Amino acid sequence: MNITIVGTGYVGLVSGACFSEMGSTVTCVDVDEQKIENLKKGILPIYEPGLENLVIENHKEGLLRFTTSLESAAQECDVFFIAVGTPPDEDGSADLQYVLQVARNIGRVINSYTVIVDKSTVPVGTADKVKKVVQESLDKRGSDLEFDVVSNPEFLKEGAAVNDFLSPDRIIVGCDSPRAIKLMKRLYAPFSRNRDKLITMKVRDAEMTKYAVNSMLATKISFMNEMATICERLGVDVENVRKGIGSDQRIGYSFIYPGCGYGGSCFPKDVNALIRTSRDMGVEPHVLASVARRNSLQKEVLGNKIKERFGNDLCGKIFCIWGLSFKPGTDDMREAPAIVLINELVAAGATVHAYDPVAMTQAVGEFSPSFFQENRLRLFKTPYDALVDTDALVLVTEWKTFRQPAFQAMAKVMRQQILFDGRNLYDPGEVQEHGFEYHGIGRNF
């Protein structure tokens, strides 16, 4: 099949690479000329395990093309995917201007029956808006071409995007037209070889499903973070509670890891957008509002613990931070808990030494240039260099490389042997054996 994907961000590029890997001929379109030129040379705008290979190989084989021209991509195209950004408005709702602009342009260039798919996360009702603007473009051309609009939300996780796309739990297709469903089934057939993963429903149901999934997962995390806070006061170890409740199949082990808050471009944005939508409909979203509030508080937890231990004035203290990206496996810094923590430490007078395996370049842009000019924030090439002469180590992102550090060697180079474990990555007993004072999330050691 011939497909066109508009937008070469996370979702667009991963979708393009994976569809081409499964045999479709894919044209990826983006307005950013530099990005397109780079992609043709195999230079990717994001770090995502396994993606570079897929892009380079399929581009070489002619299955994956890159262009800035929507018009040329439209020749012989069966399905258009809209995968452009939907950044939050000031009031938290999703800004649809890019999605609708792309839809308008698609209406100007299609030349046969086409299926137009919303892949971006968009509020309920967006497919209707897309349909309207495409129709307006066709009317202006005096064209009576037929088209259908489908909602096919994406559930991939950053850091595991390629695998998630190639082996999805399910494929949601929201569509009111049997003709379009038939096409979508054909397109996704190679992804559903062992069992039929395609779930079809109405367009609005599919749009809502995407928000409900992310909000449910965010709720699980915020719930556990609240449990951790209560456990800490009660003298209970939340890690045992986590194992205990996760074993209940109705709850499950995933997304119940307490930590220093969820970040990224999806959970915070989508929870807020659903809160907005809900209020617009006259429904006060009590649960969602608490989920968002708990997460804001959770991002302050490490800073609060550090101040409890060292006092509010942190002048003269140096803290080593391991992990800056919002989670392992990505260089994405959006809404990362490390941003809140570092700003708080520097504001209280401290100096921060930081290390991240891949997000250091991205991180530079997240902080005030004065932090670097005044040496209040210094980035180091290795995790151990960042530790020298520091008063405490703060683990913020649980990259694999931090799992089994050489505690004994670390203790020797640090000023004080104190560890704040923002992801409960370490065994407190083992850490203490090496002479470290241990502070976790919801743990009592």
Ligand code: UGA
């Ligand atoms: C999330 C969803 O998991 C994807 O299914 C969805 O497609 C994507 O949003 C999206 O809407 O585009 P992502 O933001 O890449 O994916 O990252 P997650 O792996 O879900 O992690 C989100 C945050 O939750 C991270 O900050 C992570 O550290 C935190 N988290 C996750 C916890 O604090 N505890 C957990 O148990 C799990």
